[in-house]
Amino acid sequence: MLHLTSCRQYPYRTNNSDTSSWLPTKLVRPPSSNPLPDLQHFAAPVVHPVSGDTITSYKTLARDEVLGPTWRRGFGKEFGNLCQGDDLTGEVGTNALHGMSHDELANIPKDRVVTYARIVVDYRPQKDDPNRVRITARGNLIITPEDVTTRTANLVTTKILWNSVLNTPNAKFACFNIKSFFLTAPLDCYEYMKMPLDIFPEHTIQRYNLREKAKDGFVFLECQRCIYGLPQSGALANQLLRQRLAPAGYFEVPHTPGLWKHISRPIQFSLIVDDFVGEEHAQHLLKHLKHSYSVSEDWTGSLYAGIHLDWNYDDRTLRISMPKYIPKLLQQYAHDPPTTQQHSPHHPPPRTHGKDAQRPVPPDDSKPLPQDRHQQIQAIIGSILFYTRAVNNTVLVALSSIAMSQAQATELTEQHVNQLLDNLATNPQASVMYCASDMILNIHSDASYLNEPNGRSRVAGFYFLGSKSLPNQPIALNGTIHVTCSVIKFTVASAAIAELGALFLNCREGKNIRLILEELGHPQPATPVHCDNATAAGIANNSIKKQRS
Helix, strand or coil: CCCCEECCCCCCCCCCCHHCCCCHHHHHCCCCCCCCCCCCCCCEEEEECCCCEEEHHHHHHHHHHCCHHHHHHHHHHHHHHHCCCCCCCCCCCCCCCCCCHEEEEEEEECCCCCCEEEEEEEECCCCCCCCEEEEECCHHCCCCCCCCEEEECCCCHHHHHHHHHHHHHCCEEEEEEEEHHHHHHHEEEEEEEEEEHHHCCCHHHHHHCCHCCCEEEEEEEEEEECCCCCCCCHHHHHHHHHHHHHHHHHCCCCCCCCCCECCCEEEECCCCCEEEHHHHHHHHHHHHEEEEEEEEEEECEEEEEEEEEEEEECCCCCEEEEECCCHEEHHHEHCCCCCCCCCCCCCCCCCHHHHHHHCCCEEEEEEEECCCHHHHHHHHHHHHHHHHHHCEEEHHHHHHHHHHHHHHCCCCCHHHHHHHHHHHCCCCCCCCECCCCCCEEEEEEEEEEEEECCEEEEEEEEEEEECCCCCCCCCCCCCCEEEEEEEECCCCHHHHHHHHHHHHHHHHHHHHHHHHHHCCCCCCCCCCCCCCCHHHHHHHHHCCCCCCC
């Protein structure tokens, strides 16, 4: 996986420059009332091989009799990667961090905030070393006066790129991974952070003489290169990448963030993937990447950001899935499989007829949840969101409804969450199939009238890439590249107006997707938009005669 993103260029001050001339007064942060909160940061659970417990804390793993040696070794490897190497694992350092002596502490600039570290643990079986430890800086305390926005490709761009591979004769797909991508970019203005001494394994303490350097129980570190968590890391790393690839003819397209092309070669790549036509063109990109980075290669293109890709180049099809994601998520939140299969992720309001159809959904009057259960719901929603957008859009309605009520979560909200988890447990192996097409965008637009609380209506859009339509032939569907599922923020007067609002929102989104397709080299005819409401379609096509008042 190749972290290839772009950035906006902006000036940086040097470490020796005068801070009084550039630091805005309004950005001066008062001293934190909690200078060192808990270092435990939860990424994904580690399952204990003996007890079966789910462990998300590095401290707990480091102190465990069975797992302790493995995870202490992983911590030492990560710290060595950030610093000047690790003797136990042979890891080569990047010189991103430097341990500070007592004398060097006095030279920390007065305008710098000493932030703290967060430790992330995760088990990644697809990696050469599956026991992953990441030391990140708490970036919310870092004062950065400039815009540090990093332009990266989203899932829509990536899915279009996959379809482009299927559409292009003899094209294949590969993934490259730049090791320690952030750690290669130098910081013009150094940052500082501290970590408690007792978190370090003994071999790391001896390697870096940390007991003598520690002050008040903390090890102070100077960040001389970008590290994970710093707000400016993405922008600086991508600015450096842009400078290194520009002489070889690579550039980012003007309007689609994170989508790169070559001035003459038929090759495109996005945030962390590479789409190439002919091996010699991919080798050209790889050659220039290896000149500056340590790069690993996956010529099968079978894994992208946790999404498994099953390519069939003979039939020109692709199936994407995340086979282990849902079982791991259910185990993380200790959700037992349902005794009866649940095939509906969402509990819709009861169907009404006649005048009752104009009545809004009654408000939720169940009891509010305590804080711990409220936070559990928020965590579950965040965990499911990427999976839903990637491979299982059938639960978007349920997820959207729960997200709307999570701010004041009630017992009814919790019931809806449990129903959603039951549905995911019943159908844990969702997948999306893409087939070769003419790369013509199609949009199906729909709306549901007054089916949300407070008199709101829901809109949805289904976007896929199809072929040229033939007379009297059914529409050939394809796997979805994007699905919109949202709620109109005001009460509309009729179902036709809700459908018309859905048409507007979906066509607006379609304009962006058309631009991505055109920048990838797939010109678009007039986009067919399908709507099942004759009144809304007539208004949009200006084929309805307006009634005089």
